[in-house]
Amino acid sequence: MLFGVCALGFLLYLCAPARAECVARTGAIFFVTDREPLDDNQLFSGEWGTDAKHNAIISAGVLSAPINKRNESRCSSQQAFINAVKSQFDPKRPRQLLIYVHGYYTSFVTAVETAMALQKGLRFPGPTIVYSWPARKTSVLAYQTDEANARWSMPHFMTLLGNINKAVPGVPVSFAGYSLGPRFVTQGIAFYRRDGCNNCFGRAVLFAPDVSSGKLRNALTSSGLCSGQPQSKPIAAAPVLLYVSNNDRALRQSQKVHRNQRAGQAGGDLILCNGVDSVDVSYLKGGGNSGHGYLLDPPVLEDAAAAFAGVPPTSARRTLKQVSRDGGIYYELLPSHN
16 A cells, blocks of 8 residues: 655555555545655654665555545555546546645645645646645744755655656646645646646646745746746736735745745745736735635635636736736735625
């Protein structure tokens, strides 16, 4: 039920006695993780999953609510996982996938619950996979450890994308990333755009991205998704949706650590370019005590769902205020429009 992975990709060996093949029920969520497997309702810890030879262990499977051991089914092989994902394509609609990557200080269970809420809130019509890297839910002071764990996990994430690309070639993959998650998303976008498959990248939404504005801008520019000024009268939503806030205290702390503006802050280095719709949610009262967790706030999810449906930000359905400033156009999501 566990897959081993090395630098060359997935090793197709079984690391434990297999259970029944994973079967996806309606409303289920798929998961892939390189966290340490557990035998209790936490399911996975915040530590690296490795075997006796220090190879990373990749676990994959299906979960339904409520998230616990009883409702978990781990797949016995890579092919079993792919087959389960394929079974959830709607034969009456174009096939597509959504991959969600969480942020730091996040347990596996919380990551899956958030992915389920996003799948429902975005009204995404295809299967959703949560990729969960070893974030520690022990202390908010473990931030730099989580950054290191994200770097360790990145090659395993890229291997997953390669396997998906081989198993369902040409199927558009969309991304949702939160906090540190957009670091994975930008690599995923580059992977599909670099391979020259024009239809393999669908859309991406970045909630409160904890990456420098310069790095994110450069990454999107290299992928051909950030060029020139935003259009003042767009006919459709941009491929990349970026949510920012001036009230995000978690990103303020990250800014102090990294000494540069984070892409999720609505400051002077806000990303303004054709290919990206930047939406400022500073005026909303949400996001928890830190102002960082607004991704599941109903007004934000409703706007993101419209964007994923292709609705342009100037449409009355989006209820956004267009703002012009030096460098281009961005949008504000105001409480009076809720």
